[in-house]
Amino acid sequence: MYLEIRHLRSIQAINTHKKLSAAADALCVTQSALSHQIKNLEETFNAELFFRKSRPLKLTPAGESLLKLANEIIPLVLDAEKELKQISLGTSGRLHIAIECHSCFEWLIPSMDNFKIDWPEVSLDLSFGFAFDPFPALLDGKLDLVVSSDPVDIDGIAFLPLFDFKMQLAVPLGHKFIEKGFVVPEDLEDETLITYPVDRERLDIYRGFLDPAGVTPKESRTAEMTIMMIQLVNSNCGIASLPSWAIHEYIERNRVAAVDLGKGGYWGTLYAAIREKDLQTPYMNSFVDIAKNTSLGLLFGVRDKK
Amino acid sequence: MYLEIRHLRSIQAINTHKKLSAAADALCVTQSALSHQIKNLEETFNAELFFRKSRPLKLTPAGESLLKLANEIIPLVLDAEKELKQISLGTSGRLHIAIECHSCFEWLIPSMDNFKIDWPEVSLDLSFGFAFDPFPALLDGKLDLVVSSDPVDIDGIAFLPLFDFKMQLAVPLGHKFIEKGFVVPEDLEDETLITYPVDRERLDIYRGFLDPAGVTPKESRTAEMTIMMIQLVNSNCGIASLPSWAIHEYIERNRVAAVDLGKGGYWGTLYAAIREKDLQTPYMNSFVDIAKNTSLGLLFGVRDKK
DNA sequence: AAATAACATGAATGAAATTCATAATAAACA
DNA sequence: TGTTTATTATGAATTTCATTCATGTTATTT
Missing domain, CATH: 1.10.10.10 (Winged helix-like DNA-binding domain superfamily/Winged helix DNA-binding domain)
Known part of the structure; x- marks a missing residue:
């Protein structure tokens, strides 16, 4: 015995x-x-x-x-x-978040701060620049929430909408696009497009704007961080597609200008991807709510998901 | 579950x-x-x-x-x-010892020291001056070994003989008993007898010497410690019955003299009382052996139990 | 896409803990 | 010291629980 x-x-x-x-x-x-x-x-x-x-x-x-x-x-x-x-x-647990979108820090950090107030027992963690596909890691439990603008149909994963955001094109001051106010896909054929260094199919500008029209820019280059992209745009090295909230502060400081993608602008949606199992977990839902409210109150050019 | x-x-x-x-x-x-x-x-x-x-x-x-x-x-x-x-x-355990006989420190402390060498894992403890009857405490597990010169027949308790010792009478220098070399019970009728403060039936001098002859000393008083008794004897305040080993050092220092009880002396036996269950416990037997050998090598006026 | 490796599941088995009824023992009491 | 009372021990019957067996399902590898 x-x-x-x-x-x-x-x-x-x-x-x-x-x-x-x-x-x-x-x-x-x-x-x-x-x-x-x-x-x-x-x-x-x-x-x-x-x-x-x-x-x-x-x-x-x-x-x-x-x-x-x-x-x-x-x-x-x-x-x-x-x-x-x-x-x-569900009053205690773990919330390991991953973001692909580098500009998301702007709303994510304040959201996490607000979350901590209500859920002090939940251990928070944040990874960014996931080189690999984050969704298997989500299923395996290495991650608990992935911020993504590209919902895919994976069994066991749910995508909860956070908010809609306007994608814009950051262009140098005095650029010819500015007086038009918006661009059509074909306008970009002669431009150098600066993006984050992730797979093309994950970039909203391609997936939602250029690819449907069968257009590819003349040249493309990447930059790790928003500030770098702004720098490059400012130096006439290209134009960058960014969420309008990310460009906003640089417009105010007269570093770059912004134009819409298409008439009325191109709107994307940001999602929180979590395990379907966690749909019942209170703090998970609460995090999504808090992130929503925080972002809507904080960011320029976002709106509640229709 | x-x-x-x-x-x-x-x-x-x-x-x-x-x-x-x-x-x-x-x-x-x-x-x-x-x-x-x-x-x-x-x-x-x-x-x-x-x-x-x-x-x-x-x-x-x-x-x-x-x-x-x-x-x-x-x-x-x-x-x-x-x-x-x-x-x-049986390589680890507890050995809580109780002694009634105050002079037993003399051999018990060295015995315990020797025991510790062989059985470092056994936790040793020593109580003396048990006001109450130690044998129920032994059965209850409050004690593990009782040193006694008075074996009683209690179910569950075994008495293992340690050694025989000569009881003697400590008398003042120049006392009249000295030239006789020994006393008979009747000699004590006119004396003040100093003893340890324990029940009369536990004192060897009464149980083995005076009571069988129906003799009671003129007066009796008690002292807690051997050195006090010697002091009193030295000051002509009475005579004390003690194991010869306990008197020995004071004889050598000319503080008191000693005479035998009866011709050839009165010999008592000291026992280790343990629970019968512990008869199989190796360290218990070992302790008794060590105590025997240590005492026989150390004390004056003791001999192996016949 | 098939093959393989790993985990899940339900029913049957077996082992182990629990209960019931009662014997044995210690404590209290007279 | 015996008698009563309170408490623990024991054996057999029972129930509960964990384990196995056989097989299904799911993931991973080729």
Whole structure:
């Protein structure tokens, strides 16, 4: 037989009640059950656990060492059980977020700050620049939420819309597009397009604007960060497609100008991808709500998903 | 269902092997058993323990918290089991000794020192001046060994002889008994007898010498410690009955003289009383042996039990 | 897309813990 | 010291629980 937590509980109960029968009551078993249990323990360890010829019962050294173990272990077990209960109620847990969109920091950091206030027990983490496909990692539990503007149909993954945002083209000050106010895909055939260094099919400008029209820019280059792209645009090295909120502050500082993609502008949607299982997890839903509200209140050129 | 150590072992095994089947092998159960077990756990805690859609297996936060618990608890359990094994083999344990005879320190302390060398794992303790009857305490496990010169027939208690010792009468220098060399009970009728403050029937001088002859000293008084008794004798305040070994050093320092009780002297026997159950305990027997040898080599006026 | 490896599941089995009834023992009391 | 009372121990019957077996399902590899 193996030592189990049940036995430690018994030892503790016997030690506190000093009577088998009372201890058995406290443990919600019969006195007989407890007697048998102790006897088995004694046989497996080849040692008496308490002195039988005395009442109130007194533990032997062997019994004492089990009691010591019980006193060490049982509080730990109770703590762990409490933690598990929190996890199952969804008040505690883990939220590892990944973003592909580098400009998302702008709304994500404030959203996370707001989230922390309501859900202090949830451990937050943020990865960006996932070289690999984030969705398998999401399924595997390496990630818990992926921010994406490109919902794909993967079994076990749900895409919750966060907000719609206007994609714009950052162009140098005085660029010819500015007076038109917007561009059509064909306008870009002679331009150098600057994008984030991710797969083409993940870039809204291609997926939603250029590819449907069968247009490819003359040249393309990449930059890691928004500020770098703005720099390049400002230096007449190309034009960049960015969410309008990301361009906004640079327009105000007169570094670049912006034009819409198509008449009325091209709107994309940002989604939070989570495991379908987590659709029931309260803090997950709460995070999405908080991110929505935070972004809508903070960003320029965003609107609630229609 | 309740969380048990078995489950923690399973979580650990799953975490290290990253495969249910391999973990099951390591735990010597079938893969099916382990799968069922985990399923039960998940149902009781209402939380998944690892991500099923990924291989190698990865723990969820709930699984992690159980793993943490396992890593904390299992070493403690192993330690306790090792300790219990030591106790059952008799290489570890407890030896709480009680003495009534205050002069016994002289041989008991060196004996305990010698014992510690051979049995470092045994926890030693010494109580003296047990106001109450020590034998029930011995049966109850409050004590493990009682040094007594008065073997009584109690079920469950065994008396192991340590050594024979000569009882003598410490008398003031120049006392009239000295030239006789020994006294008969009647000689004490006109004396003040100094004894340890314990029940009369526990004192060898009464039990073995005076009571059989129906003699009671004129006066009696008590002293706690040997040195006090010697002081009183030296000051002509009475005569004291003590083991010859206890008087010996004071004779050499010319503080008192000693005379035998009866012609040839009165010899008592000192016993170690232990629980009969402990007759099989190796360190118990070893202690008695060590005490015997230490005393015989150290004390004056003792001999091996005939 | 097929083959393979791994996990999940349901029913049957088996082992182990519990209960019931009662005997044995210790403690309290007279 | 015996008698009563309270408590623990024991054996057999029972129930509960974990495990296995056989097989289905799902993921991964080729």
